[in-house]
Amino acid sequence: MGAIWGSIEWLYTILAVIPILPFAIVLFVYGAYIRDRKKAITMAIDVSNAFFILCVAALFNILFDNDFGLYGILLVMIIGGGLLGNAQFRKRGTVDVKRVFRAVWRMSFFAMSALYVVFMIIMLGRLLFTVA
Numbered sequence: 656m657g658a659i660w661g662s663i664e665w666l667y668t669i670l671a672v673i674p675i676l677p678f679a680i681v682l683f684v685y686g687a688y689i690r691d692r693k694k695a696i697t698m699a700i701d702v703s704n705a706f707f708i709l710c711v712a713a714l715f716n717i718l719f720d721n722d723f724g725l726y727g728i729l730l731v732m733i734i735g736g737g738l739l740g741n742a743q744f745r746k747r748g749t750v751d752v753k754r755v756f757r758a759v760w761r762m763s764f765f766a767m768s769a770l771y772v773v774f775m776i777i778m779l780g781r782l783l784f785t786v787a
Contacts, residue, residue, distance in 0.1 A: 670706055671706050671709050671710050671713075672710065674703050674706035674707045674710050674771065675703075677699075677702055677703040677706050678699045678700070678702075678703035679699075681695070681698055681699040681702045681703065682695050682696060682698075682699040685698050685699065697761075700761060700764045701760065701761075701764075703764070704760060704761075704763060704764040704767060707764065707767035707768060707771055708725070708728055708763065708767055709725070710767075710771060711724070711728065711767045711770045711771050711774060712724035712725035712727075712728055714770075714771070714774035714775070714778060715727070715728075715770075715774065717778070718774060718777060718778065718781075728763070728767075731763075732759050732760075732763055735759050735762065735763075736755050736756065736759045739755045739758055739759060740752070740755045743755060
């Protein structure tokens with residue numbers, strides 16, 4: 656049982672450190688299965704966003720030497736959902752929670768992708784240019 660759990664941990668670690676891998680895997684496997692490129696891209700975005708969130712939170716915690724990364728990301732997502740829900744309520748009179756959640760989740764994918772690139776560049780620069 657320990658070997659199976661170790662393999663699962665190893666696989667998750669690889670996928671979390673390089674969140675582009677789950678995106679590519681889901682895009683190609685799911686795309687080959689359903690043969691609809693648009694659905695494959697949205698599924699890849701939805702799946703890989705969880706890995707991007709966890710990776711960006713970990714990079715934030717390492718860079719700024721605190722434990723607020725994941726909580727900050729979730730706080731911004733909740734505030735964004737509240738703002739979108741309020742705008743939807745003012746425009747339509749009702750709130751479609753599923754639609755608001757999907758919008759926040761997909762917008763956070765693009766924000767997390769950008770933050771991932773920025774934080775990785777900073778981490779690599781810090782790793783390469785720090786004098787020991």
